[in-house]
Amino acid sequence: MDSHAAVVTHEAEATVPLRHHFENLEQQKDASTVGMWVFLVTEIMFFGGLFLAYFVYRQAYPAAFASASNKTDLWLGAANTTVLICSSLTMALGVHFAAIGKRKLLVLFLLLTLFLGSVFLGVKTYEYHDKWVHHEVPGEHFECEGCKDAGHASLFFSLYFGMTGLHAMHMIIGAGILLILIWQAYRGKFTPEWHTPVEMFGLYWHFVDIVWIFLFPLLYLIDRSGRGLS
Amino acid sequence: MSHSHGGGHPHPHSHTHEHTHDDLDDEHSHSHGKHHIVPKRIYFLVFFTLIVLTWVTALVSTVDLGRWNIFVALAIAMIKASLVILFFMHIWYSTKLTKMILGAGFFWLVLLLFITMSDIWTRNWMGVPGR
Numbered sequence: 001m002d003s004h005a006a007v008v009t010h011e012a013e014a015t016v017p018l019r020h021h022f023e024n025l026e027q028q029k030d031a032s033t034v035g036m037w038v039f040l041v042t043e044i045m046f047f048g049g050l051f052l053a054y055f056v057y058r059q060a061y062p063a064a065f066a067s068a069s070n071k072t073d074l075w076l077g078a079a080n081t082t083v084l085i086c087s088s089l090t091m092a093l094g095v096h097f098a099a100i101g102k103r104k105l106l107v108l109f110l111l112l113t114l115f116l117g118s119v120f121l122g123v124k125t126y127e128y129h130d131k132w133v134h135h136e137v138p139g140e141h142f143e144c145e146g147c148k149d150a151g152h153a154s155l156f157f158s159l160y161f162g163m164t165g166l167h168a169m170h171m172i173i174g175a176g177i178l179l180i181l182i183w184q185a186y187r188g189k190f191t192p193e194w195h196t197p198v199e200m201f202g203l204y205w206h207f208v209d210i211v212w213i214f215l216f217p218l219l220y221l222i223d224r225s226g227r228g229l230s
Numbered sequence: 231m232s233h234s235h236g237g238g239h240p241h242p243h244s245h246t247h248e249h250t251h252d253d254l255d256d257e258h259s260h261s262h263g264k265h266h267i268v269p270k271r272i273y274f275l276v277f278f279t280l281i282v283l284t285w286v287t288a289l290v291s292t293v294d295l296g297r298w299n300i301f302v303a304l305a306i307a308m309i310k311a312s313l314v315i316l317f318f319m320h321i322w323y324s325t326k327l328t329k330m331i332l333g334a335g336f337f338w339l340v341l342l343l344f345i346t347m348s349d350i351w352t353r354n355w356m357g358v359p360g361r
Binding site: 074 | 280284287288291311314334338343
């Protein structure tokens with residue numbers, strides 16, 4: 001097994017896309033990985049600014065944030081978080097199957113990832129629609145029935161739509177890239193020696209999952225015990 | 231596997247060689263193709279933990295813990311994020327350079343959040359002269 005893999009690697013090094021400025025495939029992949037992480041760090045800072053805005057206003061208007069947060073659907077949010085974590089698992093397994101050269105399983109798991117991502121976006125659309133019909137979208141017709149400090153509850157919903165909207169946009173872009181990867185995987189473009197695009201996309205997809213892991217408790221779970229904050 | 235560049239660049243050459251050597255030692259593997267392959271068992275274990283923690287955080291939020299609710303929620307979120315980063319994103323198995331870049335990113339994020347919030351939190355602790 002080991003010697004066989006070594007032979008394949010050796011042969012593949014001559015045929016797979018090794019750019020001339022790299023010594024070998026491993027060095028090339030390490031460079032891609034570092035580049036991808038630098039991009040993800042810029043994304044961390046990008047979302048970080050929004051999280052900062054959230055913390056500043058939450059600490060300024062705790063009662064408004066608590067009552068506005070209770071307008072979100074806790075169990076739908078938890079279910080959607082579960083869906084997104086499932087999509088991270090299918091993505092991780094997709095990268096795994098790319099690395100061991102199982103083309104059909106790679107295509108299958110990328111398709112599953114796309115499907116679960118679409119389910120997440122579908123649920124999000126339902127939630128947005130629900131907010132829309134209840135006039136909970138900030139603007140001229142904003143209403144927050146039974147909210148304390150409705151003026152600042154509008155601020156919560158601005159952050160809610162801004163942050164989940166930006167997150168959803170990342171998922172839509174991700175779904176677009178997934179479509180391309182599924183096509184390339186189906187055509188047999190990826191091998192155990194070179195499947196860097198699948199692996200780098202996996203990092204992006206997991207990053208988007210992590211953003212949601214923080215958005216869920218911060219947006220859905222404020223004061224759910226109904227204690228009432230002053 | 232490493233070859234000479236025809237004179238003149240001993241440093242990049244020896245660095246590359248060392249790096250490869252370290253990685254092989256870490257992984258106990260002699261095949262580049264197997265370098266980042268994580269056992270599927272680990273993915274399922276991480277997945278199971280993430281799902282459990284999601285429902286734990288949702289349920290705990292309905293219990294009144296006073297000011298501790300947000301800290302519990304954030305602690306669980308950080309544990310979940312760490313699991314995703316370490317295992318799904320392979321940071322556990324990454325090179326030191328990749329780990330350092332991620333560490334630098336978090337360092338700046340903590341600066342951004344901590345310095346700003348320490349101002350916001352403490353602003354009204356003492357009276358402001360003239361107000």
